[in-house]
Amino acid sequence: MSRLIIISNRVSAPTDSHSGAQGGLAVALSAALREYKGIWFGWSGETVDQFTGHINFQRAGGVTTATVDLEEQDVEEYYNGYANRTLWPLFHYRIDLAEYERDFAGGYSRVNDRFAATVRPLIEPDDAIWIQDYHMFPLGSALRERGCQNRIGFFLHIPWPPRRLLAVLPEAAALVGHLFAYDVIGFHTQEWLDSFCDYAIDEMGAVLDGDQLRLGDRSVQVMANPIGIDAKEFAEASRTPTARLAYRRMRDSAVGRDLIVGVDRLDYSKGLEERFLGYERFLQEHPEERKEVFLLQIAPPSRGAVGSYQKIRATLEGLSGRINGAYADTDWVPIRYVNQGYPREQLAGIYRAAKIGLVTPLRDGMNLVAKEYVAAQDPEDPGVLILSRFAGAAAQMGVGAILINPYSAEEISDAIIAALKMPRFERVERWRAMMDNVEAEDVVWWRKRFTDALIGEPATRQPAD
CATH class of the missing domain: 3.40.50.2000 (Glycogen Phosphorylase B;)
Incomplete structure (x- = not known):
């Protein structure tokens, strides 16, 4: 050849x-x-x-x-x-x-x-x-x-x-x-x-x-x-000056609160509406956790000429506004919803700052965000991956992720509280199992x-x- x-x-x-x-x-x-x-x-x-x-x-x-x-x-x-x-x-x-x-x-x-x-x-x-x-x-x-x-x-x-x-x-x-x-x-x-x-x-x-x-x-x-993914490269990216700056900015803006992050192209297959509803259910069921966490959803728009994509954008804008209107306080907003993309090194820093990676597609061929989130974590104090069982990545990441049915707001809520309360030794054990796969079966x-x-x-x- x-x-x-x-x-x-x-x-x-x-x-x-x-x-x-x-x-x-x-x-x-x-x-x-x-x-x-x-x-x-x-x-x-x-x-x-x-x-x-x-x-x-x-x-x-x-x-x-x-x-x-x-x-x-x-x-x-x-x-x-x-x-x-x-x-x-x-x-x-x-x-x-x-x-x-x-x-x-x-x-x-x-x-x-x-x-x-x-x-x-x-x-x-x-x-x-x-x-x-x-x-x-x-x-x-x-x-x-x-x-x-x-x-x-x-x-x-x-x-x-x-x-x-x-x-x-x-x-x-x-x-x-x-x-x-x-x-x-x-x-x-x-x-x-x-x-x-x-x-x-x-x-x-x-x-x-x-x-x-x-x-x-x-x-x-x-x-x-x-x-x-290129696991070694992405792990190194999470330690670059750009990533460290993004990490510090997220931690500073969190003012001691736990960050839940979602990063998805704006698409109806990604389960963003279901994610917001699951997070809302968490806020309803666990009032003691309000003001202790916030969800950062990064969703750069795509395929704007297709009507179904215009509809999902309008739906999410309305849903995030309703949730923030119902639960926000003068010093806290439960959802930060951002319609733009970020370079990979910035994302690596954001992932590293997040206590939870929330990946809830209704159906996905693979989903590399789940693997990037794992690769960006601090091995000594990693976050928890919550992953839809309908993502292709679940076949590999199921060894350490909390697998959920994204159609169930109750399961999403239960997974969030379980991740927030999970002890460090269990988080490290779960992360290590996932990282072994991310490193072995890389790009x-x-x-x-x-x-x-x-x-x-x-x-x-x-x-x-």
Whole structure:
């Protein structure tokens, strides 16, 4: 293999300076590209009047990126439409929010074809190709149609829904069929993998033999491969001057109170409304703890053009205002609700200052905030992670986290008081168990497991019809 070609909806171009602002996935993929001297291809985030296929090449931090601009119609139908108004809610079990429009599906197919046609000339015979996430389910198939016989892998970063939920998607079988164009498919958890196999077997007649899922003359290797973080780097980030300053500012502003922190992109899948209601239940049930704690919720907005995201923002603003109005005093506000993001080093300092990390998604492919919170803790006096059992991270972090049902305000309330009263020896024991996993199954382990599988012996392929 000469190179690794990574393809994703958006490209996170690395910088030559260490700003600490890149997310965990971007860091992992950039490291893979530096190792294999590859290219990261995807949408630039910009729009043009007419799609030309012009590629903008840049190089920074030892990584070459190649981006293309899309038309406004492409963005509306492919990204805002099919990806985020059809697939995202359905794959997060929200069929009540999923919208099924032929224009969305048509735009999704068109943009994947455009990506395939644009990137195909960049692919050399010995390259391996690694495609990321739900925006690009059919891309491997589109590349095969253009004669690409390279090893192609696909990794899904969100949950895969149960068979009966997926069945409500028009042409679901066609979407699943596209995935058999890949050589390797990765999921964060065994649950998501099993749901995929269940649909392929029961609805399409596929056969599972070990880790090989066969459909007709096509076979794909399936693997559960939970993504991690760069645990060492994040722990070090929590001790940088920027992190220490953020830590001191939080501790000073807390004036002796215990901090509960939540950090989530503003999304209905993250369980923020349920989190606020659970925290409100805690305030109701434990009046003695009022003014002794506060919740800091950091929720940078996203996908503002999608109506369901506008609705969740309005709901949370109203809910936080109501709770603060009911319980605040002249010297205390129970919820600090912030709609902006922060660089990773600042977040590391905030995590370290928090007595509780509150991570309550209703459904999540993984959730790296849970792992970052653990990595940022003081080993001598760590905080407590409260984690939804419906996050992919629960399969690993359940060894030390307090697992809760995020739909239950009572469970959230009970978990908060248990965490606040937990003795130090138990907090250290729980943290150590989680940190061992965070360090062992880190982002390098994740990346290497997948690329080792991808760069195996190529399967014999039938020419595309």
